[in-house]
Amino acid sequence: MKLHFEPDLDYQRTAIEAVCALFQGQERCRSEFTVTRDSRLGSPALEGLDATLGVGNRLQLPDGEIHANLRAVQLQNGIRQSAVLESGDFTVEMETGTGKTYVYLRTIFELNRRYGFTKFVIVVPSVAIKEGVFKSLQITEEHFRALYANVPFEYFVYDSARLGQVRNFATSPHIQVMVVTVGAINKKEVNNLYKDSEKTGGDKPIDLIRATSPVLIVDEPQSVDGGLKGEGRKALAAMNPLCTLRYSATHAEKHHMVYRLDAVDAYERRLVKQIEVASGMVEGDHNTPYARILEVGSRKGAVWAVAELDVDQRGSVSRKPVRVEDGDDLERVTGRAVYRDCRVGEIRAGKGREAVEIRRPGSERWLRPGEAMGGAAAGAVQRQMIRRTIREHLDKELRLRPLGIKVLSLFFIDQVARYREAGPDGAPVKGEYARIFEEEFRSAIQLPEYAPLLGGEDPAALAAAVHEGYFSVDKRGAWSDTGESNATDRENAARAYNLIMRDKERLLSFETPLRFIFSHSALREGWDNPNVFQICALRDMGTERERRQTLGRGLRLCVNQDGERVRDRHVNILTIIALESYQAFAENLQKEIEADTGIRFGVVEPHQFSALPVPAPGGGSAPLGEAGSRALWEHLRAQGWVDAEGKVQDALRQALREGTFALPGDCPAPPALVADLLRKTAGRLTLRNADERRTVRTREAVLHGADFRELWERIKHKTTYRVAFDNQGLLEACAAALAAAPPIPRTRLTWHRASLAIGKGGVDAAGASTSGPLALAEEDVELPDILTELQDRTQLTRRSLARILVDSGRLEDFRRNPQAFIETAADAIGSCKRLALVQGIRYRKLGDQAFYAQELFEQEELTGYMKHMVEARKSVHEYVVYDSAGVERTFAKDLERNEAVKVYAKLPSWFRVNTPLGTYNPDWAVLVEQDGGERLYLVVETKGSLDPGDLRPAEAARIACGRAHFEAISGEGGGARYLVARTAGDLFQEP
DSSP states (O other): OOOOTTOOOOOHHHHHHHHGGGGGGOOOEEEEEEEEOOOOOGGGGGEEEEEEEEEEEESOOOHHHHHHHHHHHHTTTTOOEEEEEEOSEEEEEEOOTSSSHHHHHHHHHHHHHHHHEEEEEEEEESSSHHHHHHHHHHHHHHHHHHHTTTTOOEEEOOOOTTTHHHHHHHOOSEEEOOOOOOOGTTTTTOGGSSSSOOOGGGGHHHHHHTTTTOOOEEEHHHHHSSSTTTHHHHHHHHHHHSSEEEEEESSSSEEEEEEEHHHHHHHHTTSSSSEEEEOOOOOOSOOOOOOEEEEEEEEEEEEHHHEEEEEEETEEEEEEEEEEOOBBBHHHTTTTTGTTTEEEEEOOOOOTTOEEEEEEEEEEEEOOOEEESSSOOOOOHHHHHHHHHHHHHHHHHHHGGGTTOOOOEEEOOOOGGGGGEETTTHHHHHHEHHHHHHHHHHHTSSSSGGHHHTTTHHHHHHHHSSSEEEEOOOOOOEOOOOOSSHHHHHHHHHHHGOOOOOOOOHSTTTSSSEEEEEEEESSSSSSSOTTTTEEEEEEETTTTTTTHHHHHOSSSOOBBBBBBBBOTTTTTTTEEEEOOOOHHHHHHHHOOOOOOOOOOTTTEEETTTTEEEEEEETSSSOOOHHHHHHHHHHHHHTSSSSSTTOOBOHHHHHHHHHHHOOOOOOOOOOOHHHHHHHOOOOSHHHEEEEEHHHHHBBBBHHTSSSSHHHHHHHOOHHHHHHHHOOOOHHHHHHHHHHHOOOOOOOOEEEEEEEEEEETEEEEEEEEEEEEEEEEOOOOOOOOOOOHHHHHHHHHHOOHHHHHHHHHHHHHHHHHHHHHHHHHHHHHHHHHHHHHHHHHHHHEEOOHHHOOOOHHHHHHHHHEEEGEEEEEEBSBBEEEOOOSSHHHHHHHHHHHHHHHTTEEEEOOOTTTOOOOTTTTTTEEEEEEEEEETTEEEEEEEOOOOOOOOOOOHHHHHHHHHHHHHHHHHHTTTTTEEEEEEEESSGGGGGOO
């Protein structure tokens, strides 16, 4: 299999542009320095290492210019603007599974293309992430070479035994990418990075890296920085970075945020799998003394444990974590007589030997963390969870295998010994979980409904082949619980990742039988696979605060056997099997998101509307801005829709639900966009209950009836499109747009001044002030080949570009600041091109044999959840499965009630129209019969507003393409009319 990468995902391009725009106005340049060979070192290893030139990054842009760029980027992306430029650290927040690694790797190539930067260091917190990043560089290499005209680049993983690579990193004129774990650089006394080395010509490797002023890319900085002591931060600063770009879904420190795609955005935009929870709740097993050890710890000589116990709270018994110490009487601790004569004995806190003794008359029992006594029969609960996971897996495999999608399931366990343990002779034998899995798999795979998956194989042999464990492996080949606190642990972890990390494509292939993966903390971060559809938490998640980390392993959208991303929302569903109610899981996950990301659910921030597009005085659109956003927020508060802290009130929810939400007349923001943003803020993160999932059957009488057959005949045909530019008009529009673009400033210098206050709390800068920008006269500025630069960026001919530049009357600005002018011109031309692309599109029917077959309604399974389904009598399905609780649900109910509507269908995700902006899936097909017997065949797109100004540009463009598609297949009065509607009543408006 060869994974395919999509170069034009809008959110990824926005994230890349947010970083690149920080340096707008920077000239392409580089620094040079001498890398010598120390003649005092007579080692043969230095033979051939002559003095040579090193090549580094060079930043000429003044701080004031960078700060202005930063504020512009933040305004564009709806982020609170930075008052001062406190550091060269910039933050990109992207939810797990949305392509963070691809984004920062492509950012490397964009920074090189625009500004000539060549030296990049990627710092990661763990071996797992290091392996993942290196694998990503390997599988994207061909993709990036094709995108960037085969630009030369090299990448390597830092190895203290191969320091010659660092010398090459410093001297090469090409793009150099070094991947390193923070553990390899954060201890000066032991890391070779800080020692003189023959392999680098006698230099300290860190000195060579410093001289290049690399762009640092920090993956998961919250794990790299090093906590309160900040060893990781010191190691980053030692590299003398040109800037530090920090990428994560869970930043501990925000620094200067330039782009944010949070968990809620990713879920709502369907950029990741949707989540459902299959929850198992054990009830009524409080009749025996129950204790489960969750944690053992010690501090300043005191040893303690946290145990889950059945506690009596005002007559109601529930399981609670309780801190206990040696000698505690559990009857007193829990308030329950069932624990009579049950005490805590010795507590051992030694690393790797943690255990708690529970004493009862005539017996003593030692429990390790994760182990329990009493309650349900040992292993019974875990058996049921494994059984449910296997059934969920096999059900999805039946449905998805014909689509070329391999299904994977992931088990997280508390101890390696529960899956593999050492036998009497030291050889590994199956642990409890492995034995339970094989028993349950053999039982399930022999059921009649799963016969197609068995394929005549021996059930026992198949059961043994489809599962495997991935844990740290020591030099003797023994598995162990994973940790990376020292070099030995990191070396052990590296051995675990052969198939699961380095051969990701092989794992995705049907030819590899492995489908069920058992792991410990080795897969907490840095590993994910797009085809994980089930995650079973066989270890407790209630105290470890790891729901987001666990979910992250399965959030990516799946791929098929051709390596192509599948975006069908009915396919991309991640099922979590957990021992807590789905309501509790959702609530606890929300708390984790709030704690990890700073999202304040149900709170409207004063700056939240600043990026909304509003009409600009000279035409076009511009962001609303922070002042306009604040005024809008004050209106919400005055209406009693939010309180003084911005917390959403029930009055706002009611206004949004009933359609009475309105903005003041002088507010330029589009009401529909404001309402959409408020609905997101007013709601909660929605997880689904797996037990409410239903397969939606077709209504045969409607599907095969004459009415629907006649409707389908009019809309089923496929088309191809061509784009016909009005070349003259495009050139004139580009020239006009460039002429109207903002002025191009000269290179400027801005001074920042602050008085330092030194006290017990540290060093603080107070009274910071900033001077006005001062223009700088630049000498010996070499003007770049502007036509070549713009040709690479716009794909227009040199002749066309020359005409645009001349007609714009702005060529003097090119002399004033060449780089800034090139960027401004490219932006103006790109905007005009996108508009012309849609305006000049022409669709043509492919022919009578190219169409979507009506039988696909029966062949493609539709699933939904009871809370998001409307019972339907006139539809081709027994229920309408909707996404929008407001517009789509209301529209479906209106169609059912309206007597003029004879038949309709919610168009499935496989019904697509190709457009230059990606595929487009219209909402509805409707047959209406009016009073006079006239029949209307309609394709309908439902929106919350009919005002074209309320639509985002991409939405408006796709609608325009949809309209052109259906006009092309209509023929001579034999097609369907396409329209945008808010309610069913809009269907009867005259065209």
